[in-house]
Amino acid sequence: MSNTIHAVVHRSSDQCKDQLLIKFIDTLMCSICQDYMFVPMMTACGHNYCYGCLKSWFTSNETTELSCPQCRSSVGSEPNLNSVLQQGMNCLVEVMKQETGDDDSGEKDYSSFFDAIKAAEIEYKADKDDNNLFGSVFSNSALAVVDEDDDGIARCSNCHWELDPDFEEEDGNVCPHCNVRIRNRVTGGNSRSTREDGTRRTREGFDSDEYSDGELDALEDDLQRYQRDSDRVIEEFSAEESADNENSLTSQFNRRFPVPKRGRDLFNDEAEEASSDEDDSDKDDNENDEDEIVTGYRKKRSIHHSSDVEQEDGRPNKEEELPHQPGVDGEEEIDSDLASFIVNDDGEVSEVTSDDNDILDDFRDEDRTPNDDATDTSSPRRKRFQVILDSDDE
Amino acid sequence: MASLPKRIIKETERLVSDPVPGITAEPHDDNLRYFSVTIEGPEGSPYEHGIFDLELFLPDDYPMESPKVRFLTKIYHPNIDRLGRICLDVLKTNWSPALQIRTVLLSIQALLASPNPNDPLANDVAEDWIKNETGAIATAKEWTQKYAQAKE
Ligand SMILES: [Zn+2]
Ligand SMILES: [Zn+2]
Ligand SMILES: [Zn+2]
Numbered sequence: 001m002s003n004t005i006h007a008v009v010h011r012s013s014d015q016c017k018d019q020l021l022i023k024f025i026d027t028l029m030c031s032i033c034q035d036y037m038f039v040p041m042m043t044a045c046g047h048n049y050c051y052g053c054l055k056s057w058f059t060s061n062e063t064t065e066l067s068c069p070q071c072r073s074s075v076g077s078e079p080n081l082n083s084v085l086q087q088g089m090n091c092l093v094e095v096m097k098q099e100t101g102d103d104d105s106g107e108k109d110y111s112s113f114f115d116a117i118k119a120a121e122i123e124y125k126a127d128k129d130d131n132n133l134f135g136s137v138f139s140n141s142a143l144a145v146v147d148e149d150d151d152g153i154a155r156c157s158n159c160h161w162e163l164d165p166d167f168e169e170e171d172g173n174v175c176p177h178c179n180v181r182i183r184n185r186v187t188g189g190n191s192r193s194t195r196e197d198g199t200r201r202t203r204e205g206f207d208s209d210e211y212s213d214g215e216l217d218a219l220e221d222d223l224q225r226y227q228r229d230s231d232r233v234i235e236e237f238s239a240e241e242s243a244d245n246e247n248s249l250t251s252q253f254n255r256r257f258p259v260p261k262r263g264r265d266l267f268n269d270e271a272e273e274a275s276s277d278e279d280d281s282d283k284d285d286n287e288n289d290e291d292e293i294v295t296g297y298r299k300k301r302s303i304h305h306s307s308d309v310e311q312e313d314g315r316p317n318k319e320e321e322l323p324h325q326p327g328v329d330g331e332e333e334i335d336s337d338l339a340s341f342i343v344n345d346d347g348e349v350s351e352v353t354s355d356d357n358d359i360l361d362d363f364r365d366e367d368r369t370p371n372d373d374a375t376d377t378s379s380p381r382r383k384r385f386q387v388i389l390d391s392d393d394e
Numbered sequence: 395m396a397s398l399p400k401r402i403i404k405e406t407e408r409l410v411s412d413p414v415p416g417i418t419a420e421p422h423d424d425n426l427r428y429f430s431v432t433i434e435g436p437e438g439s440p441y442e443h444g445i446f447d448l449e450l451f452l453p454d455d456y457p458m459e460s461p462k463v464r465f466l467t468k469i470y471h472p473n474i475d476r477l478g479r480i481c482l483d484v485l486k487t488n489w490s491p492a493l494q495i496r497t498v499l500l501s502i503q504a505l506l507a508s509p510n511p512n513d514p515l516a517n518d519v520a521e522d523w524i525k526n527e528t529g530a531i532a533t534a535k536e537w538t539q540k541y542a543q544a545k546e
Contacts, residue, residue: 060459
């Protein structure tokens with residue numbers, strides 16, 4: 001085979017050879033820095049980056065799992081030097097060195113290029129000798145592993161502590177027990193495996209994103225108990241007060257089994273709603289704005305849940321019977337963020353809350369001031385402007 | 395002043411020499427990390443015929459950190475709040491240093507073509523969009539007419 005390819009390339013036109021060569025040279029480009037990879041490192045998924053770029057990426061954000069920039073798969077094992085690509089790079093460098101040697105005019109001065117190669121190689125070698133490749137993220141971190149044959153629970157590979165699927169948000173992707181960084185995402189367990197679209201499956205209608213396994217179990221037990229109880233109560237009521245009107249039955253029932261305040265099913269109510277109060281929705285700038293939105297958002301959450309349940313499990317929505325558990329469903333935290341999301345007809349910047357202004361000021365500080373970072377060492381390097389005020393963020 | 399990374403220079407050159415259709419991005423002379431951006435509303439969307447101004451800033455850590463982008467033109471969209479902040483995964487949790495300014499702007503253009511009211515940006519636009527899509531789209535068109543017209 002190799003003879004055939006050699007022969008074909010040999011016979012082909014100069015133009016074809018050039019194109020081929022350029023394509024091969026392009027394989028030496030790093031997609032992070034858009035420059036040549038002087039020290040090419042390959043991830044387990046087969047993508048290559050400069051050692052320096054990959055190190056910066058892995059150490060840039062300590063609160064997420066290590067992922068491949070190109071395909072986003074978890075990088076569980078330390079990338080290795082791609083010696084084939086490095087050989088290709090060396091061949092090009094040889095050609096350039098030759099050209100410099102042949103050049104008398106000094107026009108073909110590639111010294112900064114050669115310096116960059118040397119610096120990259122020195123960095124890699126020093127880290128390697130110090131046993132500190134990639135800032136030691138691989139030796140000072142652990143994997144979330146799931147033994148499906150055992151309990152199916154994700155555990156820290158370092159200390160075997162059980163990892164809550166929410167730990168990424170709660171503990172910044174760090175094992176709460178031994179404090180090492182977890183390199184991959186918590187997956188596994190039939191009830192909560194991450195699907196391809198990035199959302200998680202629900203179990204019995206509960207969003208497994210929001211509850212740990214233990215909480216889910218407890219909720220399901222509660223749910224069953226409530227259903228049994230409510231069946232019994234309904235029986236009692238209808239037996240005792242068969243003539244009683246709907247209102248008193250409902251109110252007594254609600255007092256006994258407080259139900260979370262839940263909006264209408266907006267998908268199903270859409271037809272009758274559309275005609276009634278929607279016309280003035282965006283002109284509604286009276287003082288009740290915030291309350292409107294808060295309840296509106298609760299409705300939205302409900303939609304989310306009910307559609308999840310109906311679409312994914314085909315099961316009836318049992319959520320309505322769920323007892324209200326303050327703090328568990330996250331409503332409190334979310335409500336506090338809502339004020340900044342009011343979009344009304346005169347939503348100019350002057351109308352924004354003080355929070356908004358702080359954020360905008362951040363943005364302006366960072367953007368508009370001339371770049372004098374070199375002298376201003378006091379400014380926090382990783383100061384972040386929050387583009388998206390996401391309720392998950394807090 | 396720290397020197398501009400080669401990648402930013404290359405990206406800027408390419409944005410000028412090989413612009414994305416319907417998108418312009420120009421760096422400011424006094425700060426090459428700060429870009430003035432315009433995005434044309436995609437055909438067939440409520441934002442069609444609109445020209446939207448945005449600002450884009452590349453933080454010091456770029457490309458390890460995502461660009462910061464914000465709409466300057468008022469827009470009625472369930473994933474963009476009234477300050478112009480954009481709810482887009484690649485700008486946040488799904489950022490990757492293999493993405494570029496042009497891919498980010500293309501994603502924003504795509505977001506205009508397909509608003510996603512079920513994404514958890516809690517605002518009343520999303521609410522309106524779910525309850526009364528026809529009305530919401532009409533409002534979006536109206537706002538486009540009103541605020542997103544090319545300056546003479
Ligand atoms: Zn690189
Ligand atoms: Zn990959
Ligand atoms: Zn641990």
